Amino acid sequence: MIKSLHKRESELANSKRQLEILSNGIFQKGALPTFKEKISETNQFPLKAKKLEILQINVGYMCNQVCSHCHVDAGPDRKEIMTRETMQQCLDVIKTTGAHTLDLTGGAPEMNPDFRWFVEEASKVGIKDFIVRSNLTIITANKKYHDLPEFFKKHNVHVVSSMPHWTKGKTDKQRGDGVFNASIEALKMLNAVGYGMPESNLRLDLVYNPSGAFLPSNQKSMEKDFKKGLLEEFNVQFHNLFAITNLPISRFLDYLIASENYEDYMYNLVEAYNPSAVKNVMCTNTLSVSWNGFLYDCDFNQMLELPVNSKAKHISDYNEDLLEGRNIVISQHCYGCTAGAGSSCQGSVI
Numbered sequence: 618m619i620k621s622l623h624k625r626e627s628e629l630a631n632s633k634r635q636l637e638i639l640s641n642g643i644f645q646k647g648a649l650p651t652f653k654e655k656i657s658e659t660n661q662f663p664l665k666a667k668k669l670e671i672l673q674i675n676v677g678y679m680c681n682q683v684c685s686h687c688h689v690d691a692g693p694d695r696k697e698i699m700t701r702e703t704m705q706q707c708l709d710v711i712k713t714t715g716a717h718t719l720d721l722t723g724g725a726p727e728m729n730p731d732f733r734w735f736v737e738e739a740s741k742v743g744i745k746d747f748i749v750r751s752n753l754t755i756i757t758a759n760k761k762y763h764d765l766p767e768f769f770k771k772h773n774v775h776v777v778s779s780m781p782h783w784t785k786g787k788t789d790k791q792r793g794d795g796v797f798n799a800s801i802e803a804l805k806m807l808n809a810v811g812y813g814m815p816e817s818n819l820r821l822d823l824v825y826n827p828s829g830a831f832l833p834s835n836q837k838s839m840e841k842d843f844k845k846g847l848l849e850e851f852n853v854q855f856h857n858l859f860a861i862t863n864l865p866i867s868r869f870l871d872y873l874i875a876s877e878n879y880e881d882y883m884y885n886l887v888e889a890y891n892p893s894a895v896k897n898v899m900c901t902n903t904l905s906v907s908w909n910g911f912l913y914d915c916d917f918n919q920m921l922e923l924p925v926n927s928k929a930k931h932i933s934d935y936n937e938d939l940l941e942g943r944n945i946v947i948s949q950h951c952y953g954c955t956a957g958a959g960s961s962c963q964g965s966v967i
């Protein structure tokens with residue numbers, strides 16, 4: 618108990634430290650405009666939440682991988698896991714909202730002991746798009762996960778998986794040795810039950826994010842390259858590629874600072890700022906629920922411990938009237954969502 622309290626305190630201190638980095642330095646010196654100043658230029662401040670369309674639930678930070686860019690700081694030693702009671706509170710909300718998409722994330726969500734129960738219950742609610750963010754390697758990591766492709770199929774889950782590149786070197790550099798081969802094996806298992814095949818309704822999408830301090834290039838042209846590379850080299854198929862910008866938070870922010878790339882990266886994000894992406898940033902129609910049930914405007918704010926600006930702070934207090942129209946909590950990391958074609962958990966926003 619004391620150990621976990623200390624851990625929580627050190628996480629809060631880390632979020633505070635990261636927020637200070639994002640608020641001070643180049644932004645405090647006025648070298649770059651703050652995100653608030655930037656969006657005010659086009660009268661888009663304050664950012665307002667619209668009707669809830671996507672409920673994104675983080676069922677725990679435990680993961681079988683420790684990727685260098687991970688914004689959740691997930692790994693095998695993380696013990697934060699959503700309980701069945703909190704899952705039930707989420708289900709109660711899903712039944713009452715008009716949200717069309719449910720998005721389960723982690724860590725590796727499959728490692729939550731109640732994951733399968735939750736998927737079974739949630740799939741009965743009749744949500745239109747039920748996403749599970751699977752890191753692929755979990756499918757091959759242990760015999761007990763080998764039936765996941767069949768399980769996903771049974772519940773008509775839309776599988777969205779990270780795949781930094783269609784070559785081994787670039788993938789293993791970002792996600793760890795052996796990840797590429799395990800991911801290819803998992804993709805073949807998903808293809809074998811119908812996921813990702815051209816005429817199939819079993820959706821399999823991949824997520825690309827850059828392996829260093831640079832922005833993703835055009836999503837459509839990368840998708841073409843990925844499709845060609847994976848099909849020709851490995852006979853693997855998938856539907857869409859989502860290109861995501863790495864936000865300067867968590868492990869990636871630490872990497873930027875350690876590699877002395879932080880300022881250059883922020884300059885690049887600000888230079889690539891696209892005012893038309895602002896109206897489509899995902900926090901305007903999404904709500905993020907943390908493993909312990911607290912509500913955030915997005916997964917990134919969750920990691921920075923920036924709770925929603927509303928009296929309804931927990932999934933058990935969910936109240937559409939209080940949450941719709943709330944002012945979204947922003948900071949300089951938000952530049953990651955408005956660079957170029959914009960970025961969200963579903964890829965480009967333009």
Ligand code: SF4
Pocket residue numbers: 680681682683684686687688689690691692723724725752779
């Ligand atoms: S697989 Fe995903 S959640 Fe796990 S460490 Fe990698 S980026 Fe983080």
Ligand code: SF4
Pocket residue numbers: 898899900901914915916917918945946947948950951954
């Ligand atoms: S980081 Fe979160 S709050 Fe900021 S613009 Fe992106 S989705 Fe919205």
